Amino acid sequence: MPQVEMTVNGKAVSAKAKGNTLLSEFLREGLGMTGTHVGCDTGQCGVCVVHVDGLPVKSCNMFAAEAEGAEVTTIEGMANEDGTLGVIQQAFQDNHGLQCGFCTPGMVMSAASLLAENPKPTEAEIRAHLSGNLCRCTGYHNIIKSILAASGQDAQGAV
Amino acid sequence: MPADGGIGAANKRREDVRFLTGKGNYTDDINVRGQAYVVFLRSQVANGVLNSVDTSAAAEMPGVLRIFTGADFVEVGGVPCGWCVTDRHGEPMQEPKHPVLADGKVRYVGDAIAAVVAETEAQARNAAEMIELDIDELPAVVDMKAALIDGSPKVHEELTSNLCYDWGFVEENKGAVEQAMQDAAHVTTLELVNNRLVANPMEPRVAIGDYDAAAGDSTLYTTTQNPHVIRLLMGAFVLGIPEHKLRVIAPDVGGGFGSKIFHYAEEALCTFAAKALNRPVKWTCQRSESFITDAHGRDHVTKIELALDADNNFTAVRTDTHANMGAYLSTFAPSVPTWLHGTLMAGNYKTPVIYVNVKAVFTNTVPVDAYRGAGRPEASYQLERVIDKAARELGVDAIALRRQNFITEFPYATPVAVEYDTGDYNATMDKMIEISDLAGFEARRAESAKKGLLRGLGVNCYIEACGIAPSNLAGQLGARAGLYESATVRVNATGGLVVMTGSHSHGQGHETSFPQVVADMIGIDPAMIEIVHGDTARTPMGMGTYGSRSLAVGGSAIVRATEKIIAKAKKIAAHLMEAADGDIELKDGTFSVAGTDKSVAWGDVTLAAYVPHNYPLEDIEPGLEETAFYDPANFTYPSGAYSCEVEVDPDTGKVTICKFSAADDFGNIVNPMIVDGQVHGGIGQGIGQALLEHAIYDDDGQLVNGSYMDYAMPRADDMPFFSVDHSCQTPCTHNPLGVKGCGEAGAIGSPPAVVNAVVDALQRAGHDVTHIDMPLSPNRVWSAMNKA
Numbered sequence: 001m002p003q004v005e006m007t008v009n010g011k012a013v014s015a016k017a018k019g020n021t022l023l024s025e026f027l028r029e030g031l032g033m034t035g036t037h038v039g040c041d042t043g044q045c046g047v048c049v050v051h052v053d054g055l056p057v058k059s060c061n062m063f064a065a066e067a068e069g070a071e072v073t074t075i076e077g078m079a080n081e082d083g084t085l086g087v088i089q090q091a092f093q094d095n096h097g098l099q100c101g102f103c104t105p106g107m108v109m110s111a112a113s114l115l116a117e118n119p120k121p122t123e124a125e126i127r128a129h130l131s132g133n134l135c136r137c138t139g140y141h142n143i144i145k146s147i148l149a150a151s152g153q154d155a156q157g158a159v
Numbered sequence: 160m161p162a163d164g165g166i167g168a169a170n171k172r173r174e175d176v177r178f179l180t181g182k183g184n185y186t187d188d189i190n191v192r193g194q195a196y197v198v199f200l201r202s203q204v205a206n207g208v209l210n211s212v213d214t215s216a217a218a219e220m221p222g223v224l225r226i227f228t229g230a231d232f233v234e235v236g237g238v239p240c241g242w243c244v245t246d247r248h249g250e251p252m253q254e255p256k257h258p259v260l261a262d263g264k265v266r267y268v269g270d271a272i273a274a275v276v277a278e279t280e281a282q283a284r285n286a287a288e289m290i291e292l293d294i295d296e297l298p299a300v301v302d303m304k305a306a307l308i309d310g311s312p313k314v315h316e317e318l319t320s321n322l323c324y325d326w327g328f329v330e331e332n333k334g335a336v337e338q339a340m341q342d343a344a345h346v347t348t349l350e351l352v353n354n355r356l357v358a359n360p361m362e363p364r365v366a367i368g369d370y371d372a373a374a375g376d377s378t379l380y381t382t383t384q385n386p387h388v389i390r391l392l393m394g395a396f397v398l399g400i401p402e403h404k405l406r407v408i409a410p411d412v413g414g415g416f417g418s419k420i421f422h423y424a425e426e427a428l429c430t431f432a433a434k435a436l437n438r439p440v441k442w443t444c445q446r447s448e449s450f451i452t453d454a455h456g457r458d459h460v461t462k463i464e465l466a467l468d469a470d471n472n473f474t475a476v477r478t479d480t481h482a483n484m485g486a487y488l489s490t491f492a493p494s495v496p497t498w499l500h501g502t503l504m505a506g507n508y509k510t511p512v513i514y515v516n517v518k519a520v521f522t523n524t525v526p527v528d529a530y531r532g533a534g535r536p537e538a539s540y541q542l543e544r545v546i547d548k549a550a551r552e553l554g555v556d557a558i559a560l561r562r563q564n565f566i567t568e569f570p571y572a573t574p575v576a577v578e579y580d581t582g583d584y585n586a587t588m589d590k591m592i593e594i595s596d597l598a599g600f601e602a603r604r605a606e607s608a609k610k611g612l613l614r615g616l617g618v619n620c621y622i623e624a625c626g627i628a629p630s631n632l633a634g635q636l637g638a639r640a641g642l643y644e645s646a647t648v649r650v651n652a653t654g655g656l657v658v659m660t661g662s663h664s665h666g667q668g669h670e671t672s673f674p675q676v677v678a679d680m681i682g683i684d685p686a687m688i689e690i691v692h693g694d695t696a697r698t699p700m701g702m703g704t705y706g707s708r709s710l711a712v713g714g715s716a717i718v719r720a721t722e723k724i725i726a727k728a729k730k731i732a733a734h735l736m737e738a739a740d741g742d743i744e745l746k747d748g749t750f751s752v753a754g755t756d757k758s759v760a761w762g763d764v765t766l767a768a769y770v771p772h773n774y775p776l777e778d779i780e781p782g783l784e785e786t787a788f789y790d791p792a793n794f795t796y797p798s799g800a801y802s803c804e805v806e807v808d809p810d811t812g813k814v815t816i817c818k819f820s821a822a823d824d825f826g827n828i829v830n831p832m833i834v835d836g837q838v839h840g841g842i843g844q845g846i847g848q849a850l851l852e853h854a855i856y857d858d859d860g861q862l863v864n865g866s867y868m869d870y871a872m873p874r875a876d877d878m879p880f881f882s883v884d885h886s887c888q889t890p891c892t893h894n895p896l897g898v899k900g901c902g903e904a905g906a907i908g909s910p911p912a913v914v915n916a917v918v919d920a921l922q923r924a925g926h927d928v929t930h931i932d933m934p935l936s937p938n939r940v941w942s943a944m945n946k947a
């Protein structure tokens with residue numbers, strides 16, 4: 001099996017991967033980084049979202065070999081350097097934006113990509129951006145609130 | 160909000176830190192050294208005679224360690240059913256055996272035929288494809304009513320028919336209900352379908368069996384809501400492993416909604432295989448596999464009749480329901496359309512006589528069992544829909560008709576065997592009217608009309624029986640288990656506490672809310688309290704988390720155990736202060752002698768318990784650890800009033816939810832933030848049921864939409880923000896916390912609000928549409944509009 005190398009959360013990593021090893025498998029099995037989850041086999045649920053070279057990617061939809069040499073960021077890389085929660089993570093905790101936590105890594109990564117390109121999104125823009133991220137626990141209410149809060153906005157209309 | 164973080168405080172969740180940083184520990188995150196992988200070969204036909212399973216070629220494939228088939232499990236028990244329903248004639252239900260792996264017959268698409276264990280998952284998958292099956296396909300039994308016609312093909316040859324049971328409740332009321340129907344000034348009739356759903360927690364099921372040959376101990380890691388129940392069912396009824404040789408661990412669980420209550424064959428297979436191979440064996444369910452193996456929910460076909468007198472008082476309710484059991488009886492399946500459904504048919508109303516008939520039917524489909532609400536959404540939906548239809552037929556206001564018939568005095572014994580302890584249905588109705596700004600509806604409707612959209616308003620009430628349940632009552636009703644909950648409170652020498660509970664969070668935030676209860680009682684910082692759950696070796700025997708029971712039943716067990724701790728700690732404090740036990744008071748973590756300035760701190764007492772130098776050893780034992788089992792005296796009865804406003808696009812039939820408001824009465828509240836979240840999630844699932852979700856089988860028994868490409872899961876842009884309120888509080892009278900439970904309310908209360916709103920929108924636009932079955936897809940709504 002060939003060795004695949006990439007940078008994950010700022011650290012150079014390397015592990016064996018077959019040609020058809022998915023990036024999600026590479027992270028979870030190859031590197032033991034189980035923060036990235038897998039929730040479906042058709043690329044629809046978004047619990048596996050990571051960033052590859054700054055762009056959000058469903059890691060179950062990409063081969064590890066395709067990320068050779070790339071800069072990958074996962075949920076494990078989203079905290080502040082001192083280990084405290086990052087802005088988006090903190091907003092999720094403050095606004096009860098998660099329950100079982102299974103969709104959460106993908107939600108946080110998708111939220112981060114949205115806020116990177118659109119620092120003050122509207123409620124509708126957030127909902128549209130999350131169309132590839134399923135959550136079964138929250139009815140999305142507090143997820144939307146969390147992302148609004150992370151962007152420094154009040155959740156108008158959310159009680 | 161209390162400043163001390165105790166009962167009533169919206170404490171942030173401590174579990175969130177690990178979930179938000181990728182440090183959660185879900186079952187699939189666990190890898191046991193040396194583990195092999197199992198993949199199941201599943202039936203692709205819905206009904207067929209399984210003549211042979213030839214594994215010879217597959218066994219030669221690389222990496223294959225062992226292939227199990229039905230023959231390996233002939234000697235062990237079947238997957239058991241935990242509830243026996245007695246039918247109208249006093250006979251027990253028909254209960255077929257449910258083998259771990261198919262034995263001579265396959266009965267649904269997804270039925271497991273063989274299990275291939277290999278060094279890697281890919282090897283197991285490749286080998287499974289090499290297994291040769293000889294199956295004589297038979298016609299599939301899919302439609303429930305057709306299944307009951309004489310001469311229908313049978314799901315189980317050994318049974319007399321496809322009828323599991325024909326249940327009448329209350330059978331003695333049947334004649335009185337018939338009489339009331341005849342005497343009525345008006346009878347409203349409605350036929351409806353409660354659509355079949357797939358629970359779809361975002362975490363698929365996973366099981367890992369492990370075996371310690373030296374000790375002879377088995378361990379199962381599994382995605383379950385109730386590890387002790389799995390240990391008992393699998394150990395005692397399937398594999399014959401005594402509890403002391405079997406440990407079940409459920410670490411972080413990524414949602415369940417009922418579907419992770421049940422004992423599944425894959426758990427038994429992994430445990431069995433680990434011992435047979437003397438190697439850990441791991442199974443991870445793929446999503447397309449969960450669609451055809453996780454128990455489905457709902458799937459009732461109902462006719463309901465509501466009788467009213469000339470003054471519009473409800474005089475009787477009669478229902479006739481067919482409930483799908485699927486191909487086998489899942490763990491609690493028989494209880495869902497009966498005791499969790501028939502007992503709720505009084506709703507919030509003082510209808511004097513009620514008769515519920517339920518025919519449970521076997522079909523060649525995935526087993527059906529409890530899904531969030533379990534029986535109670537089906538009850539609320541039909542009752543609140545028929546009341547809405549009656550109001551329209553009679554030309555009266557739907558809210559006024561409800562108010563007129565509300566139960567207003569408590570306790571109230573319904574004609575369907577339950578006694579509501581408390582409630583104030585007018586208060587929640589008033590609150591709903593306030594938070595939803597009902598007064599502004601006409602103005603909003605005019606705005607919608609300007610955009611060419613049809614706006615409608617739907618209102619409904621709900622009641623549920625949860626906090627499941629008094630064991631003796633459940634036993635009389637056919638439960639083969641007790642339904643108490645347990646807690647052990649261990650106080651450490653330096654004053655910190657560990658609370659070991661039989662409840663198990665799968666998203667509810669027990670690690671945050673349970674410490675609030677204990678902290679409040681002792682007067683200490685919740686951070687001093689740790690919750691242990693999800694491991695049979697570390698918690699007392701308990702029944703787990705479902706039926707909105709964890710705080711009402713599990714929390715009450717924690718209260719009882721903590722009361723014992725406090726009683727003992729007071730004795731120790733009395734000794735330390737040379738006072739009488741009865742004079743000791745505990746406040747803010749300090750023991751004092753009433754009427755004096757003498758006091759000792761919590762930590763002094765806990766230390767004395769474990770370093771008993773100055774200690775009343777002749778009167779009490781050292782140590783500070785207590786266990787309590789709490790068995791409730793009754794169900795709890797949360798209730799509420801919901802409203803929904805929709806816009807229907809007349810050109811496409813597309814429904815948009817514009818506004819959703821929920822006023823609930825959950826009794827006392829421990830953590831309002833978590834309660835809000837539970838209601839939001841329930842509403843999200845209810846809207847999903849009402850507008851989007853439907854597990855569809857074709858005539859051949861194929862699930863035609865078994866993936867996220869085809870099964871419409873609700874997404875963020877299908878939802879509005881919700882207004883939720885739980886300030887109406889009539890505390891439960893029979894548990895020490897006065898709490899009622901909030902986990903299922905949203906899913907129970909929301910589907911009728913949505914459907915009532917869509918029918919209202921169409922009616923206001925002049926379409927004579929009285930009902931549309933869920934899910935209200937654009938196609939269905941458009942068709943209904945253009946027919947009428």
Ligand code: FES
Binds near residue numbers: 041044047048049060
């Ligand atoms: S795991 Fe579902 S989209 Fe990647």
Ligand code: FES
Binds near residue numbers: 104
């Ligand atoms: S928090 Fe459970 S799926 Fe989103």
